[in-house]
Amino acid sequence: MTSFRxxxxxxGTMADLxxxxxxxxxxxxQAGIAxxxxxxxxxxxxxxxxxxxxxxxxxxxxEVHLSCETRDEDLVITVRxxxxxxxxxxVPAPDMGLPLEERPIGGLGLHLMxxxxxxxxxxxxxxxGNLLVMAKxxxxxxxxxxxxxxxxxxxxxxxK
Amino acid sequence: MELxxxxxxxxxxxxxSGRVDGSVAPExxxxxxSATDLGKYKIVINxxxxxxxxxxxxxxxIGAWKTCRRWNRGxxxxxxxxxxxxxxxxxxxxxxxxxxxxxxxxxxxxx
Numbered sequence: 001m002t003s004f005r006x007x008x009x010x011x012g013t014m015a016d017l018x019x020x021x022x023x024x025x026x027x028x029x030q031a032g033i034a035x036x037x038x039x040x041x042x043x044x045x046x047x048x049x050x051x052x053x054x055x056x057x058x059x060x061x062x063e064v065h066l067s068c069e070t071r072d073e074d075l076v077i078t079v080r081x082x083x084x085x086x087x088x089x090x091v092p093a094p095d096m097g098l099p100l101e102e103r104p105i106g107g108l109g110l111h112l113m114x115x116x117x118x119x120x121x122x123x124x125x126x127x128x129g130n131l132l133v134m135a136k137x138x139x140x141x142x143x144x145x146x147x148x149x150x151x152x153x154x155x156x157x158x159x160k
Numbered sequence: 161m162e163l164x165x166x167x168x169x170x171x172x173x174x175x176x177s178g179r180v181d182g183s184v185a186p187e188x189x190x191x192x193x194s195a196t197d198l199g200k201y202k203i204v205i206n207x208x209x210x211x212x213x214x215x216x217x218x219x220x221x222i223g224a225w226k227t228c229r230r231w232n233r234g235x236x237x238x239x240x241x242x243x244x245x246x247x248x249x250x251x252x253x254x255x256x257x258x259x260x261x262x263x264x265x266x267x268x269x270x271x
Contacts, residue, residue, distance in 0.1 A: 013183075014181075014182045014183040015183050016183075017181045017182055017183050018179060018181070018183070021179075021181075021212075039244060039247070042212075043212070043214070043248070046181055046182075046212075046214055047214060047215055050181070050182035050214060050215070050216060053182070054182065094252070094253070096252075096253035099257070100222060100225065100226070100254070100257040101226065101229070103222075105219050105222055105223060106219070108215035108218055108219065108252050109214070109215040109216075111215075111251075111252065112215055112248070112251060112252065115251045116251070
């Protein structure tokens with residue numbers, strides 16, 4: 001059952017990462033996500049979107065669609081783009097046993113996403129592009145998203 | 161991200177603050193290269209006020225660390241990590257690779 005859902009669609013570049021971070025931060029707060037988990041979620045989404053802008057769109061502006069929703073006690077994030085197909089198998093996991101001098105630079109973003117989230121799944125279709133689904137288990141207060149801040153009332157219209 | 165540099169007697173001190181994500185990490189790399197291009201291979205980075213450090217930030221730190229340590233001519237050392245930066249370094253196995261100090265004074269004094 002989905003009890004909370006927020007979406008963000010933008011045509012952006014790396015410069016939009018802070019804006020994406022603000023969106024996720026706000027969504028986590030509204031969804032009542034446990035504070036201890038928010039940093040992990042923020043970082044995983046930032047790394048995912050960095051990869052999209054850098055690799056899928058080769059640092060040119062491109063369209064990204066993000067959704068953030070709760071399913072019972074889980075938080076599920078999706079990131080969709082229409083850039084180059086991403087194959088996670090082509091990114092070797094960093095070898096933590098190697099001294100830093102011998103370690104290739106790269107692959108850290110994907111490694112962090114996998115460490116920070118409980119499920120990370122990539123798929124690609126020519127029609128719908130790249131789809132990344134990430135889940136963090138047991139971090140949402142089931143069925144009880146935090147109330148949204150009250151909106152300022154508009155002044156009553158005068159009757160003519 | 162905000163960054164300031166102080167030339168100390170035995171090393172160069174960088175103080176970084178704010179969010180270091182993929183949009184600003186290249187600027188950090190460029191500033192570090194400016195130092196190493198001038199032959200400053202003994203570097204301390206105070207990360208106390210870094211609110212967020214992405215993998216792009218780590219890539220720049222690793223690149224500069226390798227440049228500094230080549231031919232045993234120097235090192236890049238970290239100081240005053242906050243819990244967020246500490247966690248990211250831990251998850252990427254970098255905590256055991258960088259020399260890390262609790263205080264800026266200790267890091268500077270280590271050279």
